[in-house]
Amino acid sequence: MQSVKSLERYVKIVNREVPARYLISKRIEVNFDEQSDIKELFAIHKNALQKFYATLKKIDSRSLKLNDLKIPKKSFLDLKVAIADKIMESCIFCERRCKINRKAGKLGFCKVGTEWKIFGAHPHFGEESELVPSATIFQAGCTLRCVYCQNAPHSIDPELGVAYKVGDVKNWIERMFDTGMRNINFVGGSPTPYTYHILKVLNLTEKNIAIIWNSNSYYSKETAELLKGVIDVYLLDFRYYNNKCGEKLSMVKNYREVAARNHIQAFGDSELLVRVLVMPGHLDCDAKPILKWLREKLGENLRLNILGQYWPAWKASNYKELNRRLKIEEYKEIMNYAKKLGFKNLV
Ligand code: SF4
Numbered sequence: 001m002q003s004v005k006s007l008e009r010y011v012k013i014v015n016r017e018v019p020a021r022y023l024i025s026k027r028i029e030v031n032f033d034e035q036s037d038i039k040e041l042f043a044i045h046k047n048a049l050q051k052f053y054a055t056l057k058k059i060d061s062r063s064l065k066l067n068d069l070k071i072p073k074k075s076f077l078d079l080k081v082a083i084a085d086k087i088m089e090s091c092i093f094c095e096r097r098c099k100i101n102r103k104a105g106k107l108g109f110c111k112v113g114t115e116w117k118i119f120g121a122h123p124h125f126g127e128e129s130e131l132v133p134s135a136t137i138f139q140a141g142c143t144l145r146c147v148y149c150q151n152a153p154h155s156i157d158p159e160l161g162v163a164y165k166v167g168d169v170k171n172w173i174e175r176m177f178d179t180g181m182r183n184i185n186f187v188g189g190s191p192t193p194y195t196y197h198i199l200k201v202l203n204l205t206e207k208n209i210a211i212i213w214n215s216n217s218y219y220s221k222e223t224a225e226l227l228k229g230v231i232d233v234y235l236l237d238f239r240y241y242n243n244k245c246g247e248k249l250s251m252v253k254n255y256r257e258v259a260a261r262n263h264i265q266a267f268g269d270s271e272l273l274v275r276v277l278v279m280p281g282h283l284d285c286d287a288k289p290i291l292k293w294l295r296e297k298l299g300e301n302l303r304l305n306i307l308g309q310y311w312p313a314w315k316a317s318n319y320k321e322l323n324r325r326l327k328i329e330e331y332k333e334i335m336n337y338a339k340k341l342g343f344k345n346l347v
Pocket residue numbers: 091092093094095096097098099100107108109110111112142143192193
């Protein structure tokens with residue numbers, strides 16, 4: 001497999017040279033009481049995260065092996081599951097912060113309840129070359145409502161997914177590992193409403209396989225904390241720079257600020273691959289300022305995929321500027337703009 005600058009650790013996991021992050025989190029000992037409130041649990045999480053980073057450093061420098069670490073009574077990953085379990089009672093996994101009790105049957109914007117609703121799970125060959133074959137789980141339910149969504153209506157309606165038990169997903173992950181998949185790719189819809197389920201299944205799994213968080217970037221700062229020490233590659237979309245475009249096309253108010261915060265967090269935590277979908281009529285208000293921001297904040301070596309395959313899916317035909325494919329000259333304009341900005345690691 002070709003080495004990819006900026007995804008170096010991911011490549012090492014694929015080559016079985018280092019363990020996936022979630023396996024390390026399972027070996028970090030943490031003492032906590034499940035009855036504590038969420039604030040206290042996050043305070044313990046903050047300290048445990050530093051322990052995780054120190055251990056990761058030792059493992060990557062080969063001064064420590066994963067198997068040198070005992071399996072603790074309670075682990076960093078157990079703590080994450082306990083926090084996520086509490087969030088299910090007042091949901092703030094995404095920035096909509098509905099604060100509804102999903103365990104009591106209440107539904108928020110995404111309409112995801114307690115069941116793990118999946119509308120597809122299979123090897124995927126359409127991702128970036130370093131990611132394929134990618135064992136991809138398409139989860140039903142989303143935190144945005146993009147009028148051009150290619151996977152709607154399944155992506156936005158949990159009722160159209162099939163309920164899977166965590167144990168079934170664990171068995172599927174292990175089968176995918178055994179058949180040579182390079183990673184487990186949690187996508188949707190959005191993986192965000194399923195943060196609890198994802199952490200839970202990883203707590204049951206033992207295979208050394210890279211974990212990908214494939215997201216629209218609209219998750220809360222609490223979810224961002226829970227992902228640290230678990231995610232090997234953040235595969236993040238940056239959709240809008242102009243919040244008015246986000247409001248009009250995805251029913252979301254503060255997209256730019258949330259996406260920007262999560263890109264910076266992901267970049268500081270682990271490895272990051274960013275996707276920018278270029279949409280007709282949104283070159284100057286979104287694509288260009290997003291690229292400029294990415295270059296300024298995340299540097300020239302950011303692994304970046306500028307997508308030119310937009311087509312007017314789902315309800316896009318109701319929006320004049322979106323009711324056509326992107327022209328080749330528009331794509332070239334954006335690519336030239338990115339090259340002028342100095343990006344050196346374009347997909
Ligand atoms: S994940 Fe769903 S229920 Fe939770 S805050 Fe977001 S939209 Fe609301």
